[in-house]
Amino acid sequence: MEFASRSRVPLFVLGLVLAAGFLYGLAGTIGSGNVGVRTTLGVISADPVSPGIYLKWPFISSVAEFSSKEVAIDLKDLTPKAKDNLSLRDVDVSVYYKVADSHIPALQTKYSGQSARDEHTGIWMPAEGVVQRVVRNAVYEEVARVDSLIMHTKREEMAAAIRRNVQAELERNDPRVFTVTRVVIRSVVTDPSIEESIRAAVANQKKLEAMTIQTEIAKREAEIRVTEAEGIAKANRIIADSLTREYLQHEANQALLKFAEKGNTNTVVVPANMATSPLISIPAGK
Structure with a gap:
């Protein structure tokens, strides 16, 4: 009897572990500020999975976690041409955008393969490829409007123009889906000959x-x-x-x-054009 009671404890614990593992395999969680996109038998559900615990259906459906918070895209080593037809050596730009969480499943259907998965968190960035392509085009178009010699003084104006153009292009294709929060031009590196021209221009x-x-x-x-x-x-x-x-x-x-x-003077002054004869005082003793 004692041996039988001892054998039931490990079996009970094993049963709990198996049950927990089974339940873990049937449930998942979505973090705050994110939504889940469920794919069932290859079909993407139009309704996003809300943050919290959700049920899994192994071999039938899967849920991918997407960010609905601000997402940053860094574009490096761009080489656009300026207005004076001189190519810049390196332009680095960061763009920050958000996607309305209710539209993320539709974006995943419309732009299949355009989302990017963060290597560290495993969370997907919705339509990152689409936004990156629009930003790249906007950067090249805006740089083409400014002379290379003064571009280093126009970074804030250029960043604001890029943000407006990107927002307008995304809005045209997907109304009320994307919000471009800000654009930052981190670096503008010109050709060495242009740098020398800039220094000369500043000196002049x-x-x-x-x-x-x-x-x-x-x-x-x-x-x-x-x-x-x-x-x-x-x-x-x-x-x-x-x-x-x-x-x-x-x-x-x-x-x-x-x-x-003055009685002690012997000098007579006759003014010019004097109408009268001069008066000369002669001492009485003489």
């Missing part, structure tokens, strides 16, 4: 700015001198207008009067 721009400042200073100084000269000329005109013949004669008479008041 700085030189031009310095010359412009110097020209402006010279212009302001000239304006100041003109203003000063105009002020002096105006003052002279005012003085000249006030010097009448009578006023000048009066001033001359005052000067002669002061000169004559």
Whole structure:
């Protein structure tokens, strides 16, 4: 009896393990922020599997977990041509997008083979191939609108234009399915000869700015001198207008009067055009 009771315990534990394994094989889980896409006998269900526990049907159906959160796509080593027909050596772009979870099964049906599976998490990125192709085309089109010499100064404007173009193209093909949240141009590497041209252009721009400042200073100084000269000329005109013949004669008479008041002088000053004879004071002793 004791041997029989001991043998039942391992059998019971074994039964629990087998039952747990059986149940585990019949159930799975979908993480928060993701949805499941069920395929039954090769047919994709139109209804997504909600986050949580779901039932499996071995040999009949399978469920793949897809992300409905923001997904990042990194495009590296792109070599588009700029507006001046010069090819860039390396352009790296990251695009972030989301897919409405209710449309993920339909996308999987429409774009078979275009989703990508993350190697670390095993979660699928919906229609990543489609978005990547649209982004690549948008990058090449936008780069073709900008000269290579100024492209390094237009990264934010280019990123915004790429996002708008990608969103419009995805919306045109699949309305209310994709949302492009942002685009980041991580790197723009031009040809070495272009880099030298950029440096030369920057140096020339700085030189031009310095010359412009110097020209402006010279212009302001000239304006100041003109203003000063105009002020002096105006003052002279005012003085000249006030010097009448009578006023000048009066001033001359005052000067002669002061000169004559000095009794120890023998100098006689005869003003020009004087109408009267000079008055000479002779001392009485002589």
